[in-house]
Amino acid sequence: GAGVSQSPRYKVAKRGQDVALRCDPISGHVSLFWYQQALGQGPEFLTYFQNEAQLDKSGLPSDRFFAERPEGSVSTLKIQRTQQEDSAVYLCASSLGYRVDQPQHFGDGTRLSIL
Amino acid sequence: SQQGEEDPQALSIQEGENATMNCSYKTSINNLQWYRQNSGRGLVHLILIRSNEREKHSGRLRVTLDTSKKSSSLLITASRAADTASYFCATDEHIEETSGSRLTFGEGTQLTVNP
Numbered sequence: 001g002a003g004v005s006q007s008p009r010y011k012v013a014k015r016g017q018d019v020a021l022r023c024d025p026i027s028g029h030v031s032l033f034w035y036q037q038a039l040g041q042g043p044e045f046l047t048y049f050q051n052e053a054q055l056d057k058s059g060l061p062s063d064r065f066f067a068e069r070p071e072g073s074v075s076t077l078k079i080q081r082t083q084q085e086d087s088a089v090y091l092c093a094s095s096l097g098y099r100v101d102q103p104q105h106f107g108d109g110t111r112l113s114i115l
Numbered sequence: 116s117q118q119g120e121e122d123p124q125a126l127s128i129q130e131g132e133n134a135t136m137n138c139s140y141k142t143s144i145n146n147l148q149w150y151r152q153n154s155g156r157g158l159v160h161l162i163l164i165r166s167n168e169r170e171k172h173s174g175r176l177r178v179t180l181d182t183s184k185k186s187s188s189l190l191i192t193a194s195r196a197a198d199t200a201s202y203f204c205a206t207d208e209h210i211e212e213t214s215g216s217r218l219t220f221g222e223g224t225q226l227t228v229n230p
Contacts, residue, residue, distance in 0.1 A: 106157030
Protein backbone atom coordinates (compact mmCIF):
# COMPACT_ATOMS: atom_id res chain seq x y z
CA GLY A 1 0.00 0.00 0.00
CA ALA A 2 0.89 3.64 -0.21
CA GLY A 3 1.30 4.12 3.53
CA VAL A 4 1.12 2.45 6.91
CA SER A 5 -2.35 1.10 7.57
CA GLN A 6 -3.77 0.38 11.01
CA SER A 7 -7.02 -1.33 11.95
CA PRO A 8 -9.39 -0.88 13.54
CA ARG A 9 -9.34 2.93 13.71
CA TYR A 10 -11.44 2.84 16.86
CA LYS A 11 -11.87 0.08 19.41
CA VAL A 12 -14.09 0.11 22.47
CA ALA A 13 -13.71 -2.74 24.93
CA LYS A 14 -14.86 -3.53 28.44
CA ARG A 15 -12.29 -3.78 31.19
CA GLY A 16 -10.91 -7.31 31.30
CA GLN A 17 -11.39 -8.08 27.60
CA ASP A 18 -8.54 -8.88 25.25
CA VAL A 19 -7.91 -6.71 22.18
CA ALA A 20 -5.79 -7.09 19.06
CA LEU A 21 -4.56 -4.16 16.98
CA ARG A 22 -3.21 -4.65 13.48
CA CYS A 23 -0.52 -2.80 11.55
CA ASP A 24 0.28 -3.13 7.84
CA PRO A 25 3.62 -1.38 7.25
CA ILE A 26 4.86 0.01 3.98
CA SER A 27 5.90 -2.89 1.76
CA GLY A 28 9.60 -3.62 2.04
CA HIS A 29 10.15 -1.69 5.26
CA VAL A 30 12.47 -3.58 7.55
CA SER A 31 11.79 -1.79 10.80
CA LEU A 32 8.44 -1.58 12.57
CA PHE A 33 7.64 0.32 15.76
CA TRP A 34 4.68 0.51 18.12
CA TYR A 35 3.98 3.61 20.21
CA GLN A 36 1.36 4.57 22.78
CA GLN A 37 0.12 8.16 22.74
CA ALA A 38 -1.90 9.61 25.59
CA LEU A 39 -4.07 12.67 24.98
CA GLY A 40 -1.97 15.81 24.67
CA GLN A 41 1.32 13.92 24.88
CA GLY A 42 3.96 12.74 22.46
CA PRO A 43 4.21 9.09 21.40
CA GLU A 44 5.86 6.74 23.91
CA PHE A 45 7.89 3.82 22.55
CA LEU A 46 6.51 0.33 23.16
CA THR A 47 8.43 -2.11 20.99
CA TYR A 48 10.57 -2.48 17.85
CA PHE A 49 10.90 -5.19 15.20
CA GLN A 50 13.58 -5.68 12.61
CA ASN A 51 11.93 -7.98 10.07
CA GLU A 52 10.37 -10.72 12.22
CA ALA A 53 12.74 -10.28 15.15
CA GLN A 54 11.54 -8.30 18.15
CA LEU A 55 14.74 -6.50 19.10
CA ASP A 56 13.41 -4.24 21.82
CA LYS A 57 10.30 -4.71 23.94
CA SER A 58 11.47 -2.73 26.92
CA GLY A 59 8.73 -0.11 26.46
CA LEU A 60 5.84 -2.54 26.92
CA PRO A 61 4.19 -1.42 30.19
CA SER A 62 3.33 -4.88 31.50
CA ASP A 63 3.24 -8.55 30.57
CA ARG A 64 -0.35 -8.01 29.43
CA PHE A 65 1.08 -6.41 26.30
CA PHE A 66 2.37 -8.68 23.54
CA ALA A 67 3.45 -7.91 19.99
CA GLU A 68 4.38 -10.11 17.07
CA ARG A 69 5.43 -9.83 13.44
CA PRO A 70 5.70 -13.49 12.40
CA GLU A 71 6.48 -13.05 8.70
CA GLY A 72 8.29 -9.77 8.88
CA SER A 73 5.46 -7.68 7.46
CA VAL A 74 2.10 -7.35 9.27
CA SER A 75 2.31 -6.85 13.01
CA THR A 76 -0.24 -7.33 15.77
CA LEU A 77 -0.24 -5.69 19.19
CA LYS A 78 -2.29 -7.66 21.69
CA ILE A 79 -3.41 -6.42 25.08
CA GLN A 80 -4.80 -8.98 27.49
CA ARG A 81 -7.15 -8.29 30.40
CA THR A 82 -7.44 -4.62 29.43
CA GLN A 83 -7.56 -1.94 32.10
CA GLN A 84 -8.79 1.64 31.95
CA GLU A 85 -5.25 3.01 31.93
CA ASP A 86 -4.71 1.21 28.60
CA SER A 87 -7.00 3.77 26.92
CA ALA A 88 -4.84 5.66 24.43
CA VAL A 89 -4.01 5.94 20.75
CA TYR A 90 -1.71 3.16 19.57
CA LEU A 91 0.49 4.21 16.67
CA CYS A 92 2.47 1.98 14.36
CA ALA A 93 5.39 3.23 12.29
CA SER A 94 7.75 1.67 9.80
CA SER A 95 11.04 2.65 8.23
CA LEU A 96 13.06 1.34 5.33
CA GLY A 97 16.39 0.77 7.03
CA TYR A 98 17.82 -0.88 10.08
CA ARG A 99 18.65 2.16 12.18
CA VAL A 100 16.13 3.31 14.77
CA ASP A 101 17.02 6.97 14.22
CA GLN A 102 15.86 7.11 10.60
CA PRO A 103 12.67 8.92 9.57
CA GLN A 104 9.60 6.86 10.39
CA HIS A 105 6.30 6.62 8.51
CA PHE A 106 3.28 6.51 10.79
CA GLY A 107 -0.19 5.08 10.46
CA ASP A 108 -3.20 7.05 11.71
CA GLY A 109 -3.41 4.91 14.82
CA THR A 110 -6.03 2.93 16.68
CA ARG A 111 -7.91 4.83 19.36
CA LEU A 112 -8.58 2.37 22.17
CA SER A 113 -11.18 3.14 24.82
CA ILE A 114 -11.57 0.83 27.81
CA LEU A 115 -14.86 1.17 29.65
CA SER B 116 10.23 8.70 29.51
CA GLN B 117 10.32 11.63 27.13
CA GLN B 118 13.70 13.09 26.39
CA GLY B 119 12.57 16.15 24.51
CA GLU B 120 10.65 19.07 25.86
CA GLU B 121 8.96 21.51 23.50
CA ASP B 122 8.38 25.14 24.22
CA PRO B 123 5.87 26.69 24.06
CA GLN B 124 3.17 24.10 24.74
CA ALA B 125 0.74 26.10 22.63
CA LEU B 126 1.20 28.90 20.09
CA SER B 127 -1.49 30.91 18.32
CA ILE B 128 -0.57 33.25 15.45
CA GLN B 129 -2.10 34.96 12.44
CA GLU B 130 -1.70 33.70 8.91
CA GLY B 131 1.44 35.13 7.33
CA GLU B 132 3.35 35.39 10.60
CA ASN B 133 6.34 33.22 11.47
CA ALA B 134 6.09 30.47 14.09
CA THR B 135 9.05 29.38 16.21
CA MET B 136 9.04 26.25 18.36
CA ASN B 137 11.86 25.09 20.59
CA CYS B 138 12.98 21.69 21.78
CA SER B 139 15.43 20.75 24.51
CA TYR B 140 16.85 17.28 25.13
CA LYS B 141 19.04 15.61 27.73
CA THR B 142 21.54 13.16 26.24
CA SER B 143 23.95 13.14 23.30
CA ILE B 144 22.29 12.42 19.97
CA ASN B 145 23.07 11.24 16.44
CA ASN B 146 20.33 13.36 14.92
CA LEU B 147 17.16 15.24 15.77
CA GLN B 148 13.93 15.03 13.83
CA TRP B 149 10.79 17.15 13.68
CA TYR B 150 7.36 15.66 13.06
CA ARG B 151 3.93 17.13 12.51
CA GLN B 152 0.61 15.63 13.62
CA ASN B 153 -2.79 16.78 12.50
CA SER B 154 -5.66 16.06 14.87
CA GLY B 155 -6.69 12.42 14.74
CA ARG B 156 -3.90 11.45 12.34
CA GLY B 157 -0.47 9.89 12.53
CA LEU B 158 2.82 11.77 12.64
CA VAL B 159 4.45 13.00 9.46
CA HIS B 160 8.21 13.40 9.22
CA LEU B 161 9.24 16.96 8.36
CA ILE B 162 13.00 17.27 8.61
CA LEU B 163 16.08 15.59 10.09
CA ILE B 164 19.19 17.45 11.23
CA ARG B 165 22.38 15.57 12.08
CA SER B 166 24.43 16.30 15.17
CA ASN B 167 27.24 17.81 13.08
CA GLU B 168 24.86 20.24 11.34
CA ARG B 169 23.85 23.62 12.74
CA GLU B 170 21.08 24.65 10.39
CA LYS B 171 18.90 23.06 7.75
CA HIS B 172 16.19 24.35 5.43
CA SER B 173 13.29 22.66 3.69
CA GLY B 174 10.79 24.89 1.92
CA ARG B 175 9.25 27.18 4.55
CA LEU B 176 10.92 25.21 7.37
CA ARG B 177 14.17 26.16 9.03
CA VAL B 178 15.69 24.02 11.76
CA THR B 179 18.64 24.90 13.96
CA LEU B 180 20.56 22.65 16.32
CA ASP B 181 22.83 23.69 19.18
CA THR B 182 24.41 20.57 20.63
CA SER B 183 26.26 22.55 23.31
CA LYS B 184 22.91 23.72 24.69
CA LYS B 185 21.12 20.50 23.75
CA SER B 186 18.42 22.45 21.99
CA SER B 187 16.80 22.84 18.59
CA SER B 188 14.31 25.23 17.05
CA LEU B 189 11.81 24.87 14.23
CA LEU B 190 10.83 28.00 12.34
CA ILE B 191 7.87 28.00 9.98
CA THR B 192 7.85 31.11 7.82
CA ALA B 193 4.81 32.76 6.24
CA SER B 194 2.45 30.45 8.11
CA ARG B 195 -0.83 29.23 6.64
CA ALA B 196 -4.02 28.00 8.26
CA ALA B 197 -3.10 24.52 6.96
CA ASP B 198 -0.01 24.57 9.20
CA THR B 199 -2.29 24.19 12.22
CA ALA B 200 -1.13 20.98 13.92
CA SER B 201 0.99 19.62 16.76
CA TYR B 202 4.73 19.62 16.21
CA PHE B 203 7.08 17.17 17.94
CA CYS B 204 10.82 16.88 18.11
CA ALA B 205 12.35 13.41 18.37
CA THR B 206 15.83 12.26 19.32
CA ASP B 207 17.56 8.91 19.48
CA GLU B 208 17.97 8.01 23.13
CA HIS B 209 20.43 5.35 24.24
CA ILE B 210 18.76 2.67 26.33
CA GLU B 211 21.03 1.09 28.95
CA GLU B 212 18.91 -2.02 29.49
CA THR B 213 19.03 -3.05 25.82
CA SER B 214 22.29 -1.39 24.77
CA GLY B 215 20.28 -0.08 21.86
CA SER B 216 18.50 3.13 21.15
CA ARG B 217 15.01 4.31 20.47
CA LEU B 218 13.36 7.41 19.04
CA THR B 219 12.06 9.53 21.92
CA PHE B 220 9.47 12.24 21.35
CA GLY B 221 8.82 15.44 23.22
CA GLU B 222 5.39 16.50 24.43
CA GLY B 223 4.78 18.71 21.42
CA THR B 224 3.75 22.27 20.58
CA GLN B 225 0.16 22.84 19.48
CA LEU B 226 0.28 25.48 16.73
CA THR B 227 -2.87 27.30 15.68
CA VAL B 228 -2.70 29.56 12.64
CA ASN B 229 -5.72 31.83 12.41
CA PRO B 230 -6.90 32.88 8.92
